[in-house]
């Protein structure tokens with residue numbers, strides 16, 4: 579049995595799982611998302627250059643990736659401190675901050691935020707999607723990638739002694755690239771060694787989550803300890819959703835607060851509203867998956883912070899939970915989604 583067994587690893591060290599409380603399992607606090615910059619629609623260039631004004635807030639919600647300045651959460655440490663204090667006040671206890679290599683992970687900043695606010699913060703190990711892999715990463719063998727991920731959990735990452743408590747979000751596209759497949763195999767190997775939680779960012783195709791699970795399984799990954807993120811923009815057909823749910827991973831609806839008409843990363847996708855997300859959660863609960871559901875906001879742009887008129891990290895606790903209760907999800911099931919399921923997932927075997 580390792581020293582991590584039965585514990586959760588935060589940026590301030592190991593904690594007892596009972597200390598976590600209500601947990602958002604997929605957020606970003608300090609990151610950069612320049613890799614996803616999308617040019618503004620023709621004619622909107624001037625707005626994109628000068629976005630943070632009241633009259634541009636709706637535009638920013640519809641076009642969050644078309645304004646470079648919006649993509650640097652890392653510039654907002656003071657606002658993030660206020661957000662986390664508000665999150666605690668709203669009843670939140672823990673945030674999984676799954677920024678990985680490729681999107682500007684900043685572990686010292688996370689440690690500082692955890693110290694200043696009392697929110698438990700759990701950092702992510704591993705690599706984001708292919709377009710952010712360096713040449714050095716692409717050349718690494720599965721064994722070397724495994725060693726690097728294991729080291730980020732056991733010893734610390736980015737030249738610090740701050741240890742990651744989950745692997746992920748591990749980025750994958752559709753189709754999954756060769757470099758991403760190597761990272762997935764390394765993730766499974768590392769998970770087999772460490773007995774740790776894993777979280778995956780799937781490509782934007784209904785077939786993507788199952789393909790990732792198959793690759794992880796082939797390499798000895800523990801699917802019962804793996805979260806499939808972003809299902810709200812990935813699987814829409816109820817039959818396909820149940821088929822995927824049957825594979826055994828946690829099912830994460832983590833884009834609460836995101837409402838946009840034209841989803842620039844896949845124009846075929848109709849991004850659901852929060853009401854539609856709650857409806858899908860109620861469906862999964864009715865079908866018996868209440869022990870597998872996780873929720874979050876996946877905040878990764880500035881406009882979603884309350885400082886810029888956004889919903890902030892407390893939106894689920896303040897607005898979505900009451901809605902869930904009116905749509906057939908009982909309080910004890912809400913507690914499973916917010917407390918028990920995250921705790922089980924995050925505890926090292």
Ligand SMILES: CCC(=O)NCCS(=O)(=O)O
Nearest residue numbers: 681779808811843876878
């Ligand atoms: C780094 C944040 C991230 O990857 N978010 C996912 C956004 S989306 O693919 O679901 O649009």
